[in-house]
Amino acid sequence: MNNNDKWFKYHGENNLKRVGFKKGQTVLDFGCGSGVYTIPVAEIIGERSLIYALDKDSMELERLMSRAKSMGITNIVRLDASSKTSIALNNESIDVVLLYDILHYYYYPEKHERRKLLSEVYRILKPAGMLSLYPTHLDSSNEPNFSDVKREIEDADFCLEQEIRGLQMMHDGGSEKGKVINYRKI
Template sequence: MRLHAGTHEHGKEPRRDEEEGRRIDLNERAVRIVQRIGIRRWQTVLDFGCGFGIYTIPVARIVGRKGKVYALDKDKDALDHLMQKADSAHLKNMEIITSSGGPKIELPEESVDVALLFDVLHHYYFPQMDERRRLMDEIHRITKANGFISVWPKHLESEARDEIERANFYLEKEYSGTLIHNNKDIETGRVMNFRKKLGFC
């Protein structure tokens, strides 16, 4: 069937318009979220468990050419999709890190200003407390002096604060509002920002 300009088949164009509108809405929400938690120009940011990059792309745009974003995940298909999006958006400040799924992070000490941990601190990914402790030790190691981490502990909120503070961070701010889950679902949640302590207490 040949279609001419101004026509559509069985509502397919309106459906695509709806999908495009939803995509734009999600992107705009993601920008507002990462700006609110404190993402700024020239920062170096780790998006731990970035998935398809609903937050990674907005962060890369905000930090700019002089900033850097490390996108870490164990899902290679998701990372490939993310890099395609980055290439389409002409973003050259993003580096992919393929994880084994464990707590080890292949970055130098004190190399990031901000680490995002959105919906990754839970029993599915890190079922043992010791695994989460080692992860937080790694996050502490790679975070710059006076850097911070931003955590959405969707499935582990009751335990997350204590575990993070034991890793030598202190709670600085909390934000409640709409967040994006699984790259598509809008939910209400609470984000906690923890600042790295200077020296051990």
């Protein structure tokens, strides 16, 4: 069994349960890519709950939906992004938003775009909803760096809830040790 198969069969769900995903939650995976996180979260939340898979890359969304179909997963709603900073979901409709490997210099180099995106995440989250961040590409050679992003998230009215370390994560097609940071909407 290769790393990818192991991820979808065991590690994905085990690691994402440690992050705090639970049965019954409604979730948005913003910048979901081919769904390495969307699919295990879809399994955790259960078939009666929805996860919205949002991306600007229709090929990635095709890959995600066809993998989900082959696994018999029916609770993923595809959302083709219509804009960089607005999200076509209702106010206070989502329990958890994933920002995994997206809030960094490559996709969001402009501070005003990061600020607008965070205000959209705030708008669609239910009261006390959770923003879950997988921080990548935020070393000091890049702008924004890790401190910039943490500050911007707190400025957008989120408070740090928990840092979960020692997770097995998937990144750039391989597996790596990583941490996820959960923030609570205040």
